[in-house]
Amino acid sequence: MVVVRIAVIDDEKGILLSVSLFLELEGHTPLTFSSPLEALKSINGENVDLIILDMRMPEMNGERVANLLKANPETRNIPLILFSAHESLPEVAERVGAQGILEKPFHFEKLNDLINSFLQ
Numbered sequence: 820m821v822v823v824r825i826a827v828i829d830d831e832k833g834i835l836l837s838v839s840l841f842l843e844l845e846g847h848t849p850l851t852f853s854s855p856l857e858a859l860k861s862i863n864g865e866n867v868d869l870i871i872l873d874m875r876m877p878e879m880n881g882e883r884v885a886n887l888l889k890a891n892p893e894t895r896n897i898p899l900i901l902f903s904a905h906e907s908l909p910e911v912a913e914r915v916g917a918q919g920i921l922e923k924p925f926h927f928e929k930l931n932d933l934i935n936s937f938l939q
Contacts, residue, residue: 823846823847823848823868823869823934823938824847824848824850824866824867824868824869825842825847825848825849825850825867825868825869825870825871825934826849826850826851826852826858826862826867826869826870826871827839827842827849827850827851827852827871828851828852828855828858828870828871828872828873828876828881828884829851829852829853829871829872829873829876829902830853830854830855830873830876830877830878831853831873832853834873835851835852835853838851838871838930839851841927841930841931845931845934847934850862850866850867854878855876855878855879855881855883855884856878856879858884859884859887859888862888862894862897863893863894864893864894864896864897865893867894867897868897868898868937869897869898869899869900869934869937870888870894870897870898870899870900871900871902871921871930872884872885872888872899872900872901872902872917873901873902873903874901874902874903874905874908874911875903875904875905881901881903881911882911882914882915885899885901885911885915885916885917886915889915889916898918898919898937899915899916899917899918899919900917900918900919900920900921900933901915901917901919901920901921902920902921902922902923902925903922903923904922904923904924908920908922918937919933919936919937921933
């Protein structure tokens, strides 16, 4: 089995914990970040295979984070899933070049389907 390293960026600790536990149960390696700035410093193409990014965070919004990730040669090719209750999520995903969206509240089955679509 291929080990997939998935970065999860969300300021809500409860979501980080539940998504992290789910990813571990599915055999993935989660890297969690409650700070988008810390995530931007830590993530590179060598240590992350997929990024799940919240859109609404106080430090920096997800659209700005996504633009910075896509502008960086080390991270631009990492598949990006945006997740949020943000009503214009599909439009934002298209603007920033995200490969997937997951609307909050979400079901873990849908998250798993999205992740598996990137593994095939």
